[in-house]
Every structure is written in structure tokens, then in C-alpha cells.
Amino acid sequence: MNKEKILSILGLCMRANRLISGEEMSLDKxxxxxxxxxxxxxxxxxxxxxxxxxxxxxxxxxxxxxFTSDELSKAIGKSNRMVIAIQDAGFAKKIISLL
Structure with a gap:
């Protein structure tokens, strides 16, 4: 698994507005x-x-x-994030292929 590449894809996904962070919002999605x-x-x-x-x-x-919460939080540029939901099938497929 390439952790750095996955974390950079998370950042890209955040900038593309295809990611939800936070427990309640992720559960809703x-x-x-x-x-x-x-x-x-x-x-x-x-x-x-x-x-x-x-x-x-x-x-x-x-x-x-x-990933730890620090790694996830740093990747998306927000503090103290425990749960992140990816909404885009393309980003999800790419991340799964890197596992």
C-alpha cells in the first residue's frame, strides 16, 4: 500500500469537493x-x-x-477528523487499486 499517494489523492478529492469529513455528515452519506x-x-x-x-x-x-486521525486531517487540511467519506466512484476506485 502506498500511503503517501493515497493521502495525496484524499487532498485532491477534497479540493474537487467530492469528499465529506466528520462523523455525522459521513453517516448521512x-x-x-x-x-x-x-x-x-x-x-x-x-x-x-x-x-x-x-x-x-x-x-x-x-x-x-x-490511517491515523492526524494523517487524515493533514491530508485534507482540516483538524481532528476521524471519519472521511469519498463520494466519487473514480477517486474511490483509484484508492482501492492502491491498497
Missing amino acids: IKSQKARLVFLASDAGFNTSKRVSDKAKTYQVQIIKD
């Missing part, structure tokens, strides 16, 4: 089936992890848990 891929920080709390994991499993959205 998962429920509305607009999320193609979800990043969950490896250091996220138990309740956050359970809520996001359960919702993603129910709606069959792949979750990536290989």
Missing part, C-alpha cells in the same frame, strides 16, 4: 448511499468506530482503517 468509500481513523474511539462500521456494513461500503 452512507445512509443515502452516496458514499463510495469510507476512511475511519485507526485511533477513533470505540463508539465512533462501532457506529461507522455498523452503518458501512449495512450499506455495503468499504472501510479503510489504516
